[in-house]
Amino acid sequence: MGLRLNVIEIVVADMGRSLAFYRRLGLDVPAEEDKSPHVEFVLDGGMKLAWDTIETVRSFDPEWAPPAGSSRMGLAFECGSPAEVDRVHSELVAAGYESHKEPWDAFWGMRYAVIHDPDGNGIDLYATLS
Structure with a gap:
């Protein structure tokens, strides 16, 4: 099996605030996910958009830091x-x-x-x- 991109992850400071934004874009992410440390949403076509809190990322990568300056991906x-x-x-x-x-x-x-x-x-x- 070759590589297949199937998840795009966003690291967030505040899960509820971030999910509220993406709900306004039309993603039907359940409100009960607002307090979750990791959330996945399956988009049309099977690709997943995922969100992880900073704490979740630092649980397996303690040195993780947000990028400085402008983001490099949108x-x-x-x-x-x-x-x-x-x-x-x-x-x-x-x-x-x-x-x-x-x-x-x-x-x-x-x-x-x-x-x-x-x-x-x-x-x-x-x-x-x-």
Whole structure:
């Protein structure tokens, strides 16, 4: 068997706060997971998005430290339309999340926006322009 990417993990400072953000993006993560040290959510297609608290990571890697500066990886969520990019971005900003890039029409033919999750990770929102 060859390698198969099937989990993307996010290390979080506050599980409940992080999961609240991802619920606003449309992931139906049960609220009872807010106090869990490790959470997995199966996305369409079978890929898993997982969250671990800093304490969980340090339980097996005591020297772990958050990266300094900008993150080196982001997640991108496809929206159903350019208007949905604007709506989701506006709703997240209104809920108190930090916008990194306001929605714009990118030269590569997509409506695009970037918002930060509670741990500073870049979350791209995009839709193909018609």
